[in-house]
Amino acid sequence: MSDARLAAQLPHTLDATDFPALGQKYQGKVRDTYLEGDRLVLITTDRLSAFDHVLTTLPFKGDLLNTLAHFWFQKTAHVVKNHVIDMPDPCVIVGRQAKAFKVEFVVRGYLTGSLWRDYEAGRDPYGLSLPPGMKKDQKFDKPLLTPSTKAPIGQHDEPLTDAAVLERGLLSARDWARSKEAALGLFAEGQKQTSAQGMLLVDTKYEFGLVGEELVVIDEMHTPDCSRFWIAEGSAERFARGEPQQMLDKENLRQWLITERGFSGQGTPPAIPDDVRVMLADKYLTAFERITGTIFPLVVGDVRARVEKNLKAAKLL
Ligand SMILES: Nc1ncnc2c1ncn2[C@@H]1O[C@H](COP(=O)(O)OP(=O)(O)OP(=O)(O)O)[C@@H](O)[C@H]1O
Ligand SMILES: [Mg+2]
The missing domain is CATH 3.30.200.20 (Phosphorylase Kinase; domain 1)
Structure with a gap:
């Protein structure tokens, strides 16, 4: 209730x-x-x-x-x-x-969501070279960064490889290096604090920018809109049995849209009761x-x- x-x-x-x-x-x-x-x-x-x-x-x-x-x-x-x-x-x-960077810093602790769909289909848009034989929702040894462009309204974000960020001049080498470090540092802190609360921070997205010369994290942080959260209790057992995780994030909505309304972004969105x-x-x-x-x-x-x-x-x- x-x-x-x-x-x-x-x-x-x-x-x-x-x-x-x-x-x-x-x-x-x-x-x-x-x-x-x-x-x-x-x-x-x-x-x-x-x-x-x-x-x-x-x-x-x-x-x-x-x-x-x-x-x-x-x-x-x-x-x-x-x-x-x-x-x-x-x-x-x-x-x-x-001055917001035109890159979204997605950090992932687990192989799930779109990255799982890419992996399963044999795609490697971020140049990660993941080992073969991984399973859905498997935890990575170390969190991975999967950056994407921050697309203008109406366009979809595009995956970026490490090299492409600099080749395309999206960020200076210094800002790229310190943002990566910042993203991984924030994610480690987020995982530490959520697990103390019986939750798992699965993945998330950060936005960074400059105020003068200072690097700052902007927008929002570690919310159910920009992150996946799973309930820790029973998570390992669910993974071992190949069952879905208990999610407390926007994935609940995406699943409802797909299974109840057949909507995954194309056409007119359905009304939500x-x-x-x-x-x-x-x-x-x-x-x-x-x-x-x-x-x-x-x-x-x-x-x-x-x-x-x-x-x-x-x-x-
Ligand atoms: N401190 C900041 N300085 C500059 N821009 C910021 C700052 N904090 C947030 N933003 C920007 O403000 C906007 C917040 O709006 P919101 O999160 O609704 O946008 P979004 O749906 O994520 O993306 P879009 O702007 O493409 O619709 C984002 O474009 C974000 O990058
Ligand atoms: Mg936003």
Whole structure:
């Protein structure tokens, strides 16, 4: 049984914002960002995307995601600096604007997802030369980096080999080297802290950029939107029996879309029924509470009005 407040919040979700006084607006799939000078206000809405389509909103998703990202930025600040200045509302981060690299840093601890599909089909788009005979969901000896381009809106990200990043001039050699080190360092810290909570950080995506000469991690970190999380208990047994893992991330949505609606990105996306929205919101809530070991205060009500009030209190509006 999911928490009744998830269903009660369905009519109040935040699908878009419009605060011109915050600066110049850029609308991503999930976040609305406002730029003023070198200050960025990132509002994580309740929008849910999959296969590069925005499909619906989920109750409390923006709050859960943003507060979890903020938790991780704090927990990893000793490894790599980040863009966070302040969190004036559960779904808002005020950050330093960075010159964002056009590369997404995906780090993987296990052979799963698209990399498994590539491996099974004999493709090696990242030039990893994985040994033969590996099984689905098998843990790597060491986490691997599988970078991709950060494609403009409407286009899909493209896999990159190590050499291609420099050949294509996407980053300087120095920035490439220090971002790789940062990504692997953050992932090690994330795995350490999640496993202490009985969860496995399976893979994730980082974005980096420069503020002046300083390398900072931007956007979001170790959330169920940009990462896979599995429940540790019983994971090894499931793997040994060739069974699927217990997932607390967006893979639940992708599987529902594929198996219940035959949708994997092509054509018109299907409508998402309210019971599925609540089921998915419950995964985000469970992920938050398991990872942080804290209860999230779910307060049913109008998100936009609350955000506006908090932005005013922080003198941002
Ligand atoms: N500190 C920062 N400096 C500059 N850009 C940032 C910073 N933090 C986040 N961003 C950018 O803001 C946007 C956040 O929006 P969101 O996460 O919704 O986008 P997305 O769906 O991941 O990608 P797209 O922007 O292609 O729609 C991303 O493009 C991200 O790269
Ligand atoms: Mg993003």
